Every structure is written in structure tokens, then in C-alpha cells.
Amino acid sequence: MKTYVLTAFDKSGEKLLDESFEAANNDEAKKIGQEQLAEKGYSEYTHRCVSPDATLVLFHR
Structure with a gap:
């Protein structure tokens, strides 16, 4: 299992969410x-979700 980081921001740039979770692969992490x-x-x-090797798994602007 790898540790991924999920972050969400409001329009001013304030961090609303900053959590880590484990997933077997990038597809599972995205889900x-x-x-x-x-x-x-x-x-x-x-928001964005980043893998341990800094791959962007999920992004929305």
C-alpha cells in the first residue's frame, strides 16, 4: 500500500482539507x-490528490 495526500482549497487559497490515506495503486487512490x-x-x-512519487492522480480547478 502507498500513502496518498488529498488536499482541497477555497477560492482564496485557504486549505480546507489536507488528509493522507492508503491505496494499492493510482486508480484506487483516485476513487x-x-x-x-x-x-x-x-x-x-x-483539489488534488498526489501519490508518494509526486504523480498527480486527481485534480480539479
């Missing part, structure tokens, strides 16, 4: 990230 954003109500905010 988990999208689910967490939806649960917390941050799907429409600027």
Missing part, C-alpha cells in the same frame, strides 16, 4: 479521493 471529497462536500472546490 477513494473522489469519495472522500464527495462525503465532505469539497468536490467542487479546487
Whole structure:
């Protein structure tokens, strides 16, 4: 399992969410990230999910 970081920001750049989670691969991490954003109500905010090797797995602006 790899550790991924999920971050969400508001329009002013303030960090609203900064959480780590584990996933087996990038596809699973993308799915988990999208689910967490939806649960917390941050799907429409600027967000990103980054893998341990700095690959951008999920991004929305």
C-alpha cells in the first residue's frame, strides 16, 4: 500500500482539507479521493490528490 495526500482549497487559497490515506495503486487512490471529497462536500472546490512519487492522480480547478 502507498500513502496518498488529498488536499482541497477555497477560492482564496485557504486549505480546507489536507488528509493522507492508503491505496494499492493510482486508480484506487483516485476513487477513494473522489469519495472522500464527495462525503465532505469539497468536490467542487479546487483539489488534488498526489501519490508518494509526486504523480498527480486527481485534480480539479
